[in-house]
Amino acid sequence: MRAIGFDTGAPPTYPRAVSRAPTPPPIRYEERAPAPPDGPVDLLALIEGDGPLELDVGFGRGRSFLERARARVGRIVGIELKAKLAYEVEQRRAREGLVNARAFRADARELLERAGPDGCVTRVFVHFPDPWWKKRHAKRMVVTDAFLDTLARLIGVGGELYVATDVEERAAEYEARLAAHGAFDVRRIDENPFARSNREVRADEDGLPVHRLLARRR
Ligand SMILES: C[S@@+](CC[C@H](N)C(=O)[O-])C[C@H]1O[C@@H](n2cnc3c(N)ncnc32)[C@H](O)[C@@H]1O
Numbered sequence: 001m002r003a004i005g006f007d008t009g010a011p012p013t014y015p016r017a018v019s020r021a022p023t024p025p026p027i028r029y030e031e032r033a034p035a036p037p038d039g040p041v042d043l044l045a046l047i048e049g050d051g052p053l054e055l056d057v058g059f060g061r062g063r064s065f066l067e068r069a070r071a072r073v074g075r076i077v078g079i080e081l082k083a084k085l086a087y088e089v090e091q092r093r094a095r096e097g098l099v100n101a102r103a104f105r106a107d108a109r110e111l112l113e114r115a116g117p118d119g120c121v122t123r124v125f126v127h128f129p130d131p132w133w134k135k136r137h138a139k140r141m142v143v144t145d146a147f148l149d150t151l152a153r154l155i156g157v158g159g160e161l162y163v164a165t166d167v168e169e170r171a172a173e174y175e176a177r178l179a180a181h182g183a184f185d186v187r188r189i190d191e192n193p194f195a196r197s198n199r200e201v202r203a204d205e206d207g208l209p210v211h212r213l214l215a216r217r218r
Contacts, residue, residue, distance in 0.1 A: 029087050036106050041115040049099075054123045059103065060085060062089030065093075068195045074122065079111055086105030123194075124155060152184070160215065161178075161184065163213045171188075185216045186214070187213070
């Protein structure tokens with residue numbers, strides 16, 4: 001016999017259990033960013049294989065670095081100061097199976113000063129460096145005479161240094177530095193024959209001029 005007044009015949013309903021996935025702990029980029037070895041660094045030992053070696057200094061979000069790695073023209077080492085960017089780009093490189101590339105978190109000036117062997121690098125990319133304008137930030141500048149000395153030591157004869165910027169004053173300053181340095185023949189070029197960086201793509205989209213320098217190691 002059915003209970004009067006209570007049994008409606010509808011299946012019973014229960015309060016819906018709310019299942020929320022626990023929030024993952026924040027990634028500690030400082031700890032997890034890929035660090036280069038301490039002490040003297042053999043750049044040729046960082047990546048397996050024996051193709052020509054390129055460097056992407058301050059790769060930011062990594063577009064140029066990853067594209068160059070995908071083109072498999074040789075090997076490429078990326079160096080980025082910001083831990084989060086270095087971590088994310090290195091993760092992506094590994095996910096894509098780009099075994100000819102490695103991204104590291106480091107100050108390129110400090111890392112390359114203790115790197116060798118001399119003449120082991122074929123090409124260096126420095127896309128849109130030095131977004132600093134205040135005098136107190138001068139110590140952060142990457143393309144300095146000291147950095148050019150380091151690159152002149154690492155780049156083999158006939159190797160290249162590519163520098164791009166959207167600031168004409170900076171391009172003129174880099175050009176003058178390179179011309180005065182003595183180890184490079186420098187010229188302006190209209191197109192980027194290698195791989196565009198995130199900043200370069202954005203500059204193109206915004207219709208901003210990009211100033212490009214190609215310096216050849218004497
Ligand atoms: C204006 S952003 C350009 C990023 C990227 N190359 C592009 O063109 O889209 C400059 C980048 O250089 C990095 N950087 C600045 N000083 C550096 C240094 N000493 N060593 C390595 N990376 C550096 C910054 O963290 C930043 O990601």
